[in-house]
Amino acid sequence: MADPISLTHAPQSATPAPRPALAGWLAQTNEVTRLFLGASQIPGLINLAGGLPDASVWPVEELAEIAGRVVREDPALTLAYSPIEGLAVLRDAIAARFSTGGLLLTRDNILITTGGMHALELIGKVLVDPGQTIAAQSPAYLGALDAWRPRMPRYRPLHLARDPDLVAGMAGAQFAYTVPNFSNPTGRLVPLEQRRALVEAAHATGTWLVEDDPYGTLYYDGTRLPRLIELAAGEGAYDGPVIYLGTVSKELAPGLRLGWVIAAPEMVQALVLAKQGSDMSTSGLCQMILLRALQAGLLERVLPGILSLYSSRRDALLAAMDEHLSDLFTWTPPEGGMFVWARARDPRMDTDRLLRLALDHGTCVSPSSVFDPEGLDHGAIRVNFTLNPPEKLAEGVRRLAEAARATLAEGIAA
Numbered sequence: 001m002a003d004p005i006s007l008t009h010a011p012q013s014a015t016p017a018p019r020p021a022l023a024g025w026l027a028q029t030n031e032v033t034r035l036f037l038g039a040s041q042i043p044g045l046i047n048l049a050g051g052l053p054d055a056s057v058w059p060v061e062e063l064a065e066i067a068g069r070v071v072r073e074d075p076a077l078t079l080a081y082s083p084i085e086g087l088a089v090l091r092d093a094i095a096a097r098f099s100t101g102g103l104l105l106t107r108d109n110i111l112i113t114t115g116g117m118h119a120l121e122l123i124g125k126v127l128v129d130p131g132q133t134i135a136a137q138s139p140a141y142l143g144a145l146d147a148w149r150p151r152m153p154r155y156r157p158l159h160l161a162r163d164p165d166l167v168a169g170m171a172g173a174q175f176a177y178t179v180p181n182f183s184n185p186t187g188r189l190v191p192l193e194q195r196r197a198l199v200e201a202a203h204a205t206g207t208w209l210v211e212d213d214p215y216g217t218l219y220y221d222g223t224r225l226p227r228l229i230e231l232a233a234g235e236g237a238y239d240g241p242v243i244y245l246g247t248v249s250k251e252l253a254p255g256l257r258l259g260w261v262i263a264a265p266e267m268v269q270a271l272v273l274a275k276q277g278s279d280m281s282t283s284g285l286c287q288m289i290l291l292r293a294l295q296a297g298l299l300e301r302v303l304p305g306i307l308s309l310y311s312s313r314r315d316a317l318l319a320a321m322d323e324h325l326s327d328l329f330t331w332t333p334p335e336g337g338m339f340v341w342a343r344a345r346d347p348r349m350d351t352d353r354l355l356r357l358a359l360d361h362g363t364c365v366s367p368s369s370v371f372d373p374e375g376l377d378h379g380a381i382r383v384n385f386t387l388n389p390p391e392k393l394a395e396g397v398r399r400l401a402e403a404a405r406a407t408l409a410e411g412i413a414a
């Protein structure tokens with residue numbers, strides 16, 4: 001009779017061999033994004049750290065109705081894999097939406113992505129080999145730094161307000177990165193003459209210019225400035241150096257994970273190759289939801305409510321900061337977006353330490369070190385005003401001021 005099959009595993013050696021080391025870039029990440037995306041799980045914490053929308057602005061019923069309808073009507077578009085570059089109908093709709101008298105777009109200029117973060121990652125994949133240079137508006141969006149970390153770039157800071165020579169700043173870089181509308185983290189609006197200078201420098205140097213624009217509709221004061229891509233338009237279908245990134249996250253809902261790139265066809269084709277080895281295709285369901293939402297004018301209908309809610313929250317945050325923080329920090333009130341950037345008056349304030357103490361006091365903010373590619377700026381904080389109602393903003397700022405005084409006392413004692 002044959003031996004019964006043995007169910008015991010092969011004998012293990014007493015000390016298993018060590019596993020391979022993880023990739024080197026993992027040692028350089030930060031925990032701030034994980035902290036603010038998980039902060040809702042911490043009871044009582046007032047989260048001033050993230051760039052998160054308020055759930056009350058989401059058009060839940062309309063989106064639910066559209067979602068049900070598109071699955072029933074268009075299973076072939078919603079439930080199948082999509083083409084890598086996105087559904088042709090949605091690319092056409094985005095091209096039409098962003099075309100102006102001077103900017104002529106066709107579907108060849110459009111790539112649909114799985115959120116704006118995905119577009120940033122793809123740009124890093126197609127443009128950056130280890131050691132190459134990114135010229136980044138300083139301070140820079142931490143998500144972009146996260147997306148590009150595995151590419152191991154060098155950074156050259158672009159201080160748009162004080163760099164007289166953007167050509168020198170951009171020459172030799174693989175691309176320049178900017179958030180011209182209400183930058184993350186500073187909330188700063190890049191004025192028209194600096195927009196023109198950026199585009200001229202991109203033409204003069206041949207450097208790609210990435211215009212990351214999640215906050216482009218969130219103007220609370222003043223009128224919209226031209227996009228860089230509009231300033232870069234030439235004759236005929238768009239073929240310029242600006243790579244424009246859009247997303248539904250701040251205007252509709254971040255859970256849809258939908259974004260788009262508008263760029264020269266040559267760049268779109270390169271990004272398609274990178275996307276093939278990334279997510280292969282963006283959710284057809286989410287693409288069809290966005291298409292029907294655009295066709296129904298849903299974004300235009302929800303925008304006034306978003307602007308009035310967020311501008312009143314900005315004012316509430318600024319009033320609370322005036323009351324509790326003005327002896328400790330300075331800031332410029334933002335004209336849009338989601339953030340106030342505040343710099344400590346006393347150089348002994350360490351905002352990494354402040355984050356720790358703020359958590360003990362029941363609130364959190366984002367420290368400046370995570371927006372600095374070198375991690376060396378410890379003197380500022382990014383404070384969000386969109387997620388919390390006025391009374392919570394006031395309480396969060398009061399707690400933050402207590403934590404800041406304790407941080408400074410430690411700094412002085414050291």
Ligand SMILES: Cc1ncc(COP(=O)(O)O)c(C=O)c1O
Nearest residue numbers: 051115116117141184214247249
């Ligand atoms: C400047 C900037 N770029 C890109 C993103 C990514 O947005 P999403 O991936 O949600 O589209 C954000 C999100 O906060 C952002 O602030």
